[in-house]
Amino acid sequence: MRALLLCLVALCLMPGAATAQGVSANTPPDDQKAYDAAFQEMITDPGNLDKTFTFAQLAIQTGDLEGAIAALERMLFVNSDLPRVRLELGVLYFRLGSFAAAKNYFQSITEMKEAAPQEVHDKVAGFMKEIESRETRHHFSGSLFMGLKRQSNANTATSTGNVLVGGIPATLDSQFTSRKDDNAFAALSLKYSYDMSSGSSDTWDVNMTTYVSRQAAQKQVDVGLVEITTGPVLNLLPGNDYEPVLKPYAIFTEVNVGGPRDYFAPGAGAAFAFNPLPVVQSETVAEFRDRRFRDSFKSPTKSIRNGVEAQYRTRLTYAMFDNLALNAGIGMTVQNTDDETQANTEYSYTVGAALSLPSPLPFLSLPWATIGSVTRAVTKYDAPDPTISATDFRIDHDWRFSVTEAVPINDTYAVVGTLARTVRVSTLPNFQYTNNSFTIGLNMRF
Numbered sequence: 001m002r003a004l005l006l007c008l009v010a011l012c013l014m015p016g017a018a019t020a021q022g023v024s025a026n027t028p029p030d031d032q033k034a035y036d037a038a039f040q041e042m043i044t045d046p047g048n049l050d051k052t053f054t055f056a057q058l059a060i061q062t063g064d065l066e067g068a069i070a071a072l073e074r075m076l077f078v079n080s081d082l083p084r085v086r087l088e089l090g091v092l093y094f095r096l097g098s099f100a101a102a103k104n105y106f107q108s109i110t111e112m113k114e115a116a117p118q119e120v121h122d123k124v125a126g127f128m129k130e131i132e133s134r135e136t137r138h139h140f141s142g143s144l145f146m147g148l149k150r151q152s153n154a155n156t157a158t159s160t161g162n163v164l165v166g167g168i169p170a171t172l173d174s175q176f177t178s179r180k181d182d183n184a185f186a187a188l189s190l191k192y193s194y195d196m197s198s199g200s201s202d203t204w205d206v207n208m209t210t211y212v213s214r215q216a217a218q219k220q221v222d223v224g225l226v227e228i229t230t231g232p233v234l235n236l237l238p239g240n241d242y243e244p245v246l247k248p249y250a251i252f253t254e255v256n257v258g259g260p261r262d263y264f265a266p267g268a269g270a271a272f273a274f275n276p277l278p279v280v281q282s283e284t285v286a287e288f289r290d291r292r293f294r295d296s297f298k299s300p301t302k303s304i305r306n307g308v309e310a311q312y313r314t315r316l317t318y319a320m321f322d323n324l325a326l327n328a329g330i331g332m333t334v335q336n337t338d339d340e341t342q343a344n345t346e347y348s349y350t351v352g353a354a355l356s357l358p359s360p361l362p363f364l365s366l367p368w369a370t371i372g373s374v375t376r377a378v379t380k381y382d383a384p385d386p387t388i389s390a391t392d393f394r395i396d397h398d399w400r401f402s403v404t405e406a407v408p409i410n411d412t413y414a415v416v417g418t419l420a421r422t423v424r425v426s427t428l429p430n431f432q433y434t435n436n437s438f439t440i441g442l443n444m445r446f
Helices: 002-011 015-020 029-044 049-061 065-078 083-095 099-115 118-135
Strands: 138-151 162-165 168-171 181-195 203-215 223-235 245-257 261-277 280-293 307-321 324-335 344-357 368-381 395-408 413-426 433-445
Touching (some): 029 049
Antiparallel strands (some): 138 181, 181 203, 245 261, 261 280, 280 307, 324 344, 368 395, 395 413
16 A cells, blocks of 8 residues: 555656756756656655655756655655655755745754764754754854964065165165064954845845954054944845845944054945856945044154045956856055045956865865965056155055965864965165065854
8 A cells, every 4th residue: 555655646756747846947968867767767666765865866966856855755754764864855945945844854853862863963953053043133153263474574664775765865774674573363253134124135234354463573563453334235136147236335444553543434335246147256346435544653644644545346256167266356446645645546456266175184074275366456656755756656566476275174163374475566666575474373153
């Protein structure tokens, strides 16, 4: 009788019906043939759990999640003591957004206790936590990155000591030329997101970034930074393949250099992101900050740099393969200042790549990520600075290189190392320098 019931249920999944349940029209022919063959094997031998499970796996690969669910639920009809099948069903319902059904299967696994392997219980706990997070309208996340950095030119000073003063060549005392130094740093990022309406992907986000570095010797370049942004994240066309998202936001920034407050800057920005192709993501950002500098005893003329800073940037990311993404970006930063000798415009061009490969160490299971980038930047100043040269305009040409290796220890912690090099060639010798740096730190996500 059980075999007869299984045959009747299987008849509901004739090839035509199975295709209607959700096999993607873009499924490769070979995958479609394997799917059809597995389906025929299953309906001719409905009591064979191995054949049913094989069909379910192929159904998942071809995008027929509903067909996979039906097959796996039939397996439980034959044998209800299958925790891994219950886990797979919970995952499939989770992927479909049916969190209530997913929770039922996950909770049934927790009730099985010793009957389910510990790894299954661990995965269930992760999914239950994620479901709980998605069902609430308040979401918190963040990361903390702490480490050490060594630089060959921590004070970004000229290494030759040859400068211009009032248009006359001069030589700096060695204490004012480039200096090696080490620092300890910590970078904390926090995000709060509020779902503005149930059933909608629109949210209101608050982001806070803080950064603190302390030098071993060059205390004048100790840095402290706090930046807060807040605003809505609006999905303009829900369900559209292009996934256009608009994010307007307010900005508040405060920067400390060498101890006292360097400047504070209220402002505003907007970001527009969409996917022009399934494998291409793009984002365009415009930000404006009204920077207000604070004069001090050591720097009594900082306020001549007061003014609005405007930043514009566009970035494209192309997922060439599952483990390789290429990116390219352009940017422009315009600094309007009270004193025109400090006003400038920077144009930048960046290319990069991110590669993910299996861990070469057997005790670390997660893949390692290698990220590289090259940036070319040109900065042009609006007017000569007579304290340096009354006739020569300052133009800086920068090359910036970086390679980062991220080694995940688990889902929470990762060891991150970065090698970087900046080379600046300037029309004024005062501003030419080279800086090589190495950073190593521990990143924690929460």
